[in-house]
Amino acid sequence: MRNDGTNFDTMVIGAKMGGPHQSHSNGRRPAHPGNGDARRIAELEREVRELRRANEILKVYFAKELDLDVRPAPPALEFGPGNPSGTDLIPPTSRVPADPMHWAPARPQRASDEPRPMAEFRALGPIEAVVAGRLVDLGAPKQRALLAVLISKVGQPVAVDVIVEELWTGNPPPSAITSLQAYVANLRRVLEPDRAPRTPATVLRTFGRGYLLDNRVVEVDIDRFGERATAGWRALDRGRAQQALREFEAGLTLWRGQAFAEVADTAYVRPEVARLEELRLSVIEGRCAALLAVGAHEMAVAELEAFTQAHPLREYGCELLSLALYRSGRQAEALAVLRTNQKRLAEELGIDPRPALQHLENEILNHAPALDWRPLPGGGF
The missing domain is CATH 1.25.40.10 (Tetratricopeptide repeat domain)
Structure with a gap:
């Protein structure tokens, strides 16, 4: 099934009007449409709009059925010319992220009455996992490193070849695949202790020739930090310095050390570590701007x-x-x-x-x- 909405609409119009390449038998241009033709064109346009909406709904439906990671793009952040400190202390490059998708990673919104996530992961420091309200033992260093790699791409599959390359730094032993499969099995038992034998995993899933953490059933502190950062800059830009201070401080308390401590130096995770560190520094600056805005100069x-x-x-x-x-x-x-x-x-x-x-x-x-x-x-x- 094609996901090209334009081609889909063209196909529909062609079917409604006798085909996109239909020629006139007399070889001349058609006469200007009368009132009946104009009304018919308006009806066709309305039908096309309805079909386009149906097409979008079907794309989302089939994406879910096929277990694809299809999410709507987040709205662009918009900020006014707020000036909370009496001078232009928050230049646009500092206030607004260049890429909102990376500033605050998108994840499916949960309704307030939905159950808590099956697992919560902490990556702003050494890797930790919370299941049923308790910290769990993530096992040996390589097993923890595997989980860190998956958290760095939560909601996206990571190929087995990439995981092996990162865990064994380009020099895997012959037993690497067997060891990796054992690590996955151990993590699944820890992350889903109540899962029945021989039933599909929900948190750490197999996806093609790779694995992924399903972002529909997990939460990550990185997401919460990004949300706090965005909320803080928005509040400061609107002159709500006390609110900005609370948001920035709540975000900074999530940090417990270097992000992805177990695998921070690996090639696959290093760009994410650098992005998060830059975001952390900007939030520290934002907190200080908020302190100035409330008069806490010393x-x-x-x-x-x-x-x-x-x-x-x-x-x-x-x-x-x-x-x-x-x-x-x-x-x-x-x-x-x-x-x-x-x-x-x-x-x-x-x-x-x-x-x-x-x-x-x-x-x-x-x-x-x-x-x-x-x-x-x-x-x-």
Whole structure:
């Protein structure tokens, strides 16, 4: 069955009107349609729209029947020109992710009355699994590494060849496939302890020549972190600094160490680890922006000094630290932060700081009123 809606519609129109290549017997162009023809065309267009909707419903239905991972694309995030800190501290590149699909991984929405997931996985640190409300023993290191690889692509099949390559770093023994099958069987017993013998697995499923974790019955802390991050930036952009602070802090508490600790250095998982680390750093910056927005300048200074020492080339962190110092009555130190950043960028990367930092330096020198903190309307909740 084709999933090309355009071809499907063309086929329907052709069938309704005598075929897409039907020619006129007199060789001349048809006359302009009268009222009857116009009404008939309108009816055909309505039927085509109805058939298109039916086609979309059928595609989703058959995808479910065939166990394919077909999900609607999430709506694009839209943000207004909110300015919670009195100056433009949240540039669009920091506020809005380039790829919403990777910013907050999509998963099927569950109704409030649906049962809890069969398993919950934690990958923002060493791999953990919770089944029936309890942490379970995931076994030997390679067995844990197998689960980590599958979590990194939850809802998507991972080929056996890829798993073997990652678990044995390109040098698998002759018994690798047998060992892998044993690891899968052990994990299935742990993740579905009540599954009847010889019944299909629901959580860790076989899919073609590979395995997948079914995202319809599991939850992953990575998804929750992405959702908290998105909610925090949205709230901050709308001037709801207290709400943003709560969202960012709730997201950061999910972290227990390096993401996918067991397999963080493997080629297959490394891009996901890097993406999550970048997201974590942006959420730390967002939390500090929220602290500034609620007037907690000294607390923001303490957080940002440690952050910029660990990540000196992150210009947004330097921008926030400079403003926090200025609002704490430390103008000279605020300027020193900007000038040190400018020198480092020139020496290490051969670039100038972005215009926002240059503008902030001028405003600090001129004691611009726009830099002064003002309570947000309505308390910013």
